[in-house]
Amino acid sequence: xxxxxxxxxxxxxxxxxxxxxxxxxxGHLNRVGDETRKRVLKVMDELEYRPNLLARTMKTKRSQIIxxxxxxxxxxxFTKIFFGAEEELRKKGYQLLLSSLLFQKSSDKNLxxxxxxxxxxxxxxxxxxxxxxxxxITPLKSIISSEIPLILVNFYPTKEVxxxxxxxxxxxxxxxxxxxxxxxxxxxxAYIGTDNLANLSSNMRKxxxxxxxxxxxxxxxxxxxxxxxxxxxxxDSSPRERLKFSKGRLSCEMGKKAMExxxxxxxxxxxxxxMHDHIAYGAIAAIQAEGLKIPEEVAVIGNNxxxxxxxxxxxxxxIDMQLDRCGYLAARSMLKLLEGExxxxxxxxxxxxxxxxSTVI
Amino acid sequence: xxxxxxxxxxxxxxxxxxxxxxxxxxGHLNRVGDETRKRVLKVMDELEYRPNLLARTMKTKRSQIIxxxxxxxxxxxFTKIFFGAEEELRKKGYQLLLSSLLFQKSSDKNLxxxxxxxxxxxxxxxxxxxxxxxxxITPLKSIISSEIPLILVNFYPTKEVxxxxxxxxxxxxxxxxxxxxxxxxxxxxAYIGTDNLANLSSNMRKxxxxxxxxxxxxxxxxxxxxxxxxxxxxxDSSPRERLKFSKGRLSCEMGKKAMExxxxxxxxxxxxxxMHDHIAYGAIAAIQAEGLKIPEEVAVIGNNxxxxxxxxxxxxxxIDMQLDRCGYLAARSMLKLLEGExxxxxxxxxxxxxxxxSTVI
DNA sequence: TTGTAAGCGTTATCAT
DNA sequence: ATGATAACGCTTACAA
Numbered sequence: 001x002x003x004x005x006x007x008x009x010x011x012x013x014x015x016x017x018x019x020x021x022x023x024x025x026x027g028h029l030n031r032v033g034d035e036t037r038k039r040v041l042k043v044m045d046e047l048e049y050r051p052n053l054l055a056r057t058m059k060t061k062r063s064q065i066i067x068x069x070x071x072x073x074x075x076x077x078f079t080k081i082f083f084g085a086e087e088e089l090r091k092k093g094y095q096l097l098l099s100s101l102l103f104q105k106s107s108d109k110n111l112x113x114x115x116x117x118x119x120x121x122x123x124x125x126x127x128x129x130x131x132x133x134x135x136x137i138t139p140l141k142s143i144i145s146s147e148i149p150l151i152l153v154n155f156y157p158t159k160e161v162x163x164x165x166x167x168x169x170x171x172x173x174x175x176x177x178x179x180x181x182x183x184x185x186x187x188x189x190a191y192i193g194t195d196n197l198a199n200l201s202s203n204m205r206k207x208x209x210x211x212x213x214x215x216x217x218x219x220x221x222x223x224x225x226x227x228x229x230x231x232x233x234x235x236d237s238s239p240r241e242r243l244k245f246s247k248g249r250l251s252c253e254m255g256k257k258a259m260e261x262x263x264x265x266x267x268x269x270x271x272x273x274x275m276h277d278h279i280a281y282g283a284i285a286a287i288q289a290e291g292l293k294i295p296e297e298v299a300v301i302g303n304n305x306x307x308x309x310x311x312x313x314x315x316x317x318x319i320d321m322q323l324d325r326c327g328y329l330a331a332r333s334m335l336k337l338l339e340g341e342x343x344x345x346x347x348x349x350x351x352x353x354x355x356x357x358s359t360v361i
Numbered sequence: 362x363x364x365x366x367x368x369x370x371x372x373x374x375x376x377x378x379x380x381x382x383x384x385x386x387x388g389h390l391n392r393v394g395d396e397t398r399k400r401v402l403k404v405m406d407e408l409e410y411r412p413n414l415l416a417r418t419m420k421t422k423r424s425q426i427i428x429x430x431x432x433x434x435x436x437x438x439f440t441k442i443f444f445g446a447e448e449e450l451r452k453k454g455y456q457l458l459l460s461s462l463l464f465q466k467s468s469d470k471n472l473x474x475x476x477x478x479x480x481x482x483x484x485x486x487x488x489x490x491x492x493x494x495x496x497x498i499t500p501l502k503s504i505i506s507s508e509i510p511l512i513l514v515n516f517y518p519t520k521e522v523x524x525x526x527x528x529x530x531x532x533x534x535x536x537x538x539x540x541x542x543x544x545x546x547x548x549x550x551a552y553i554g555t556d557n558l559a560n561l562s563s564n565m566r567k568x569x570x571x572x573x574x575x576x577x578x579x580x581x582x583x584x585x586x587x588x589x590x591x592x593x594x595x596x597d598s599s600p601r602e603r604l605k606f607s608k609g610r611l612s613c614e615m616g617k618k619a620m621e622x623x624x625x626x627x628x629x630x631x632x633x634x635x636m637h638d639h640i641a642y643g644a645i646a647a648i649q650a651e652g653l654k655i656p657e658e659v660a661v662i663g664n665n666x667x668x669x670x671x672x673x674x675x676x677x678x679x680i681d682m683q684l685d686r687c688g689y690l691a692a693r694s695m696l697k698l699l700e701g702e703x704x705x706x707x708x709x710x711x712x713x714x715x716x717x718x719s720t721v722i
Numbered sequence: 723t724t725g726t727a728a729g730c731g732t733t734a735t736c737a738t
Numbered sequence: 739a740t741g742a743t744a745a746c747g748c749t750t751a752c753a754a
Binding site: 016017032033036 | 740742743745746748
Binding site: 379380412418419 | 746747748749750
């Protein structure tokens with residue numbers, strides 16, 4: 001920490017009291033004489049006075065800092081949430097304090113620690129971005145009992161505990177996908193998912209699958225169990241294997257295998273919906289290897305609109321969850337809570353279809 | 362901010378003084394009786410006492426918070442820096458306070474404000490990640506004069522001001538690329554760059570080009586002006602155009618055009634080094650459209666090892682700057698400075714070649 | 723071993 | 739319109 005120039009030094013040099021300096025600092029225009037203000041401001045400038053925001057917080061009980069915790073999904077594609085949230089909060093003079101940026105699902109205790117640390121730092125609110133729900137409750141309780149605003153961003157419509165949340169609506173994602181397939185005349189739609197995709201929680205898996213089924217139902221399409229492939233991604237393979245494959249590659253390989261299996265069926269699907277874009281890349285490879293045309297014979301849709309989807313051939317039609325927008329929405333809700341306004345308990349994150357040549361010629 | 366349980370409340374309930382509570386809190390084992398400690402700890406637990414770290418900072422002058430500013434390059438691929446830095450700092454009990462997460466190059470004033478804000482918050486140090494160098498000096502001065510540790514992460518070997526930095530060595534990237542081409546028997550190596558690639562600063566451009574030239578020289582390869590294409594990416598195209606193309610797509614298109622032009626030359630290159638992976642994707646498309654074989658007739662290398670490079674066909678050989686590692690290195694240097702240790706003024710970020718089928722069959 | 727008291731840099735209340 | 743003074747919650751000499 002730097003050598004402090006305090007308001008007292010400013011006051012002394014300007015020949016006023018600290019109180020006056022404070023008044024000027026906080027813009028109480030009518031409370032202080034024009035002439036003295038100018039003099040004090042000049043001194044502030046000369047001394048390069050920089051108010052100690054910590055001391056202010058001690059007094060005012062407002063830190064203007066929002067804690068943010070990301071756990072379970074801290075991948076490149078996921079950090080977009082930051083951008084939206086930070087931009088909006090910054091406009092209102094808030095900053096983000098990062099606690100536990102974890103790729104892996106952390107233990108219950110770790111999450112609690114992260115929360116406690118933020119609370120100890122007197123943050124004005126907490127945004128918790130998590131892929132899990134099972135363990136969510138305990139750490140949440142300490143936030144709730146501390147009575148500071150909390151916004152949840154996750155995949156799952158948390159019922160167990162009443163917290164405002166931005167809901168990443170993967171059910172909707174599934175429905176939109178089926179709708180798109182349906183509009184293209186596709187009727188036999190397969191699904192490839194995973195039980196344990198390094199970066200994606202089991203909750204997301206459940207949601208996407210739920211959306212798929214819901215979509216089928218809504219459009220009167222047959223539910224064919226053989227068309228649903230949920231494969232396990234074995235992350236704990238040999239070290240050499242792990243070196244060879246990035247997580248993305250691993251899921252891709254898995255998607256390929258799954259698709260190959262599906263294509264051995266006597267009745268083949270004319271479309272396939274993949275839980276994650278990486279899986280879809282593999283599925284596309286398998287379809288092409290079989291000599292089938294994309295999208296004419298088999299159309300493909302993925303989830304999360306990862307960057308490669310734009311560049312592979314054929315381009316992958318994918319669901320974009322607009323995570324920067326979700327970050328913005330989280331920030332909006334947070335700001336409302338801080339203002340004491342009402343907020344919706346469940347804000348749906350936007351879900352949009354990005355159409356590329358894996359579904360449309 | 363939550364209703365505070367103070368050390369005074371704990372003290373009162375435990376029948377001791379605040380000082381004793383503080384001693385226990387700070388682990389001065391030998392300074393307090395075993396029995397009283399147990400009693401106090403129990404009370405802390407009952408009251409769910411959470412020390413106010415702000416008050417502690419007021420006293421100790423150590424906030425355990427590191428400010429971090431990212432400007433000019435806040436893209437998905439770039440945020441990896443966070444992960445490395447946060448993980449390492451967290452281990453030592455530090456947290457990251459985000460100031461100004463800006464995709465665009467901000468004004469000098471914005472950068473100053475971001476710095477001032479962090480200093481006002483009494484951060485223990487600042488990590489500044491920036492793509493620019495021209496305007497770098499002014500805001501830096503206020504950090505330096507404040508005497509708090511500063512670590513710079515950037516593309517350019519800053520000479521004008523003595524600040525320890527993690528240097529993203531794009532010159533080395535160029536050299537390694539040429540070396541790889543050379544080892545494959547390639548002798549006529551073209552270069553495609555840009556003057557104004559949305560997300561990448563002109564400094565990075567200069568550095569990469571410098572590396573290319575240096576590499577040519579080192580391996581005794583001819584410098585052929587016609588083989589160097591620096592195109593402008595017109596970001597301010599019509600709104601419709603902008604909607605149509607993401608920044609990635611835009612650079613990709615640019616790379617395609619540039620490669621097409623190069624292929625009209627009477628003497629064609631047998632390899633091409635691209636400033637950024639997105640450009641390389643376009644170059645690959647142009648090469649394939651011309652019916653040339655990759656890598657036999659023309660080999661391709663890109664920069665930054667973006668995610669698509671792993672999934673496109675052919676896979677793109679690319680230089681990986683290991684940004685998470687750079688974040689880690691920044692954190693290490695910062696921790697050293699905080700401990701009062703010496704640090705190297707220039708730590709080279711790792712630069713590694715990821716070989717894929719755009720250069721090797 | 724424990725308590726007392728001063729101080730960190732603000733802001734807010736009440737005087738003047 | 740300005741100033742004196744008391745918090746805010748903690749740490750840390752120093753005293754007991």
